Amino acid sequence: MVNNSVTDLIRLSAAELAAKLRSGEATSVQAVQAHLDRIAEVDGTLNAFLHVNAEEALAVAAEVDAIRAAGGAEAEALHPLAGVPIAIKDLIVTKGQPTTAASKMLEGWMSPYDATVIEKIRAAKLPMLGKTNLDEFAMGSSTEHSAYGVTRNPWNTNRIPGGSGGGSAAAVAAFEAPLALGTDTGGSIRQPGAVTGTVGVKPTYGAVSRYGAIAMASSLDQIGPVSRTVLDSALLQELIGGHDPKDSTSLPNALEGLVAAAQEGASGDLKGLRVGVIKELQGEGYQEGVQARFNESLELLKSAGAEIVEVSCPNFKYALGAYYLIMPSEVSSNLAKFDGVRYGHRVLPEEGPVTIERVMAATRAAGFGDEVKRRIILGTYALSAGYYDAYYGSAQKVRTLIQRDFDAAFEQADVLISPTAPTVAFELGANDNDPLAMYLNDVATIPANLAGVPGITVPGGLSENLPVGIQFLAPAYEDARLYRAGAALETLLEKQWGHSLISQAPAIESASVAQEA
Structure with missing residues (x-):
């Protein structure tokens, strides 16, 4: 008999749900409807979704169910995740759905094409539940800079869910979706994962096509x-990864063995694995509870046979400064096209002549939020004549030094480990008047982006009744090492706790009333 209990279906992992769909214990339509019901129940409070794609999601689910019911070669050829619903960060273009980048500049825009990752999601027949909230154009660490309202953390709805991908992380943490896609520029998958008790991965640069992001x-x-x-x-990275001729930065070959590595790590055996503790990414500046959970994780890894070694990456202390010169410089270039003439909403000047220059100025003033404007201005200054070498050029030299630090560290260790974020989720509005304090949330995640190496965050316990994340980093192309180490720590912690961390989230069940409480 098919079990269509909403609570049962939404609380399953993607792998568990996929197994039930294949066995006939549940249908994809039931699974999608259960998640749509959950979104209707709690998203009025959380605001994780900017657009809900119910009609298309149910149609794809019905198609998967019909193929499975018919049996035969077509059913056998279905992807293992076929029928499992997924949410998409609203920075990834999706034909037939709005893609706004959480900005007034793109309000209501419908992409005429799909991103490569969306093409792969469609081909594998994963029903897309909708588009999730983010900091505008992915600029922020709290999802407070969206033009369409803040997203709230399911663990405590007065707290931030991280950023820029707080919508995807909150949706997964609140059981609104079993899977989601995010983007990570300086930690925008991993930092939200840390503060919402979810798993987030930044693959090796180029391992997943950026075409359409x-x-x-x-x-x-x-x-x-x-x-x-x-x-x-x-499972999801293996699905979306691989070479893409439309992305010039795409790796020539797909990274393999990720699922096998996760399954191997789930045994909890780490004999022979060298885990490097990054000296510069702990201690001062990290909350006491975050450091305590990190130290406990190290002891568990050691008990599982891992060799714990300390490594020093002295140039990591310059990573934040280098990132906040390189990133805004690239932002100022990439967002130049959103001017009301080539792309974006057009706003006419209220008074005076209508010239191209004045239309661009009026459009950008109305279409961009404060954080986007701040980064465009900073980046334009860093690239300007007379300052390029002093700022952008120097930052690129620091980037090279950080890459060399990683190379030296990986000679001593197979994977590196640190807290994912220095604090638990802070209160909404706490850093409104202090952008620098906001930027410090990415201090542990930024080095991986500067070097192009992969990183994963896994839930490491609670501090102040809020999740703490543990980050593993691996050499480029060695994403499988992350999955082995991450799955092992996940298994060890769940054995110690007797449950998964996410199952203990106090605000999830009452998200619709938590704000009043």
Whole structure:
């Protein structure tokens, strides 16, 4: 008998749900409807979704169910995740759905084409539930800079869900979706994962096509998976990864063995794995509870046979400064086209002659939020004549030094480990008047983007009743190492707790009333 309990279906991992769909214990239509019902129940409070794609999602689910019911070769050829619903960060263009980048500049815009990752999602027949909220054009660490309202953390709706991909992380944490896609430029998948108790992965730069992701900083951006388990992220990365001739930065070969590595790691055996503790990414500046959970994770890894070594990456202390010169410089270039003439809403000047220059000025003043304007101005200054070498050029030299630090560290260790974020989720509005304090949330995640290496965050426990994330980093192309180490820590912690962390989220069940409480 088919079990269509909403609670049962939405609480399953993607892998568990996929198994039930294949066995006939549940249908994809039931699974999609259960998640749509959950969105209707809680998203009025959380605001994780900017657009809900119910009609198309149910149609895809019905198609998958019909193929499975008919059996035969077509049913056998279905992707293992076929019929499992997914949410999409609203920075990834999707034909037939709005893509706004959470900006007034693109309000209501419908893309005429699909991003490469969306083409792969469609081919595998994963029903897309809708588009998730983010900081405008992915600029922020809290999802407070969206033109369409803040997203709230399901663990405590007075707290931020991280950013820029807080919508995807909150949706997965609140059981509105078992899977989501995000983008990570300086930690925008991993930092939200840390503060919402979810798993987030930044693949090796180029391992997943960026074609169709609205560019923020092209040398740093990377699409990656958001999920509740390490295995689910491995399944999703294998699906969306691989070479793409439409992306000149795409790696020539797909990274393989990710799912196998996650399954191997789930045994909890890490004998022979060298885990490097990054000296510069702990201690001062990290909350006491965050450091305590990190230290406990190290002991568990050691008990599982891992060799714990300390490594020093002395140039990491310059990573934040280098990033906030390189990233805004690329932002100023990438967002130049949004001017009301070539792209974006057009706003006419209220008074005086209507010239191209005045139309551009009026459009940008009305279409961009404060944080976007701040970064465009900073980037334009850093690239200007007379300052290029002093700022942008120097930052690129620091980037090279950080890459060399990684090379030296990976000679001593197979993977590196640190807290994902220095604090738990802070209160909404806490950093409104202090952009620098906001930027510090990415201090542990930024080095991976500057070097192009992969990173994963897994839930590491609670501090102040809020999630703490543990980050693993691996050499470029060695994403499988992340999945092995991440799955092992996940298994070890769940054995210690007797449950998964996400199952203990206090605000999830009462998200619709949590704000009043």
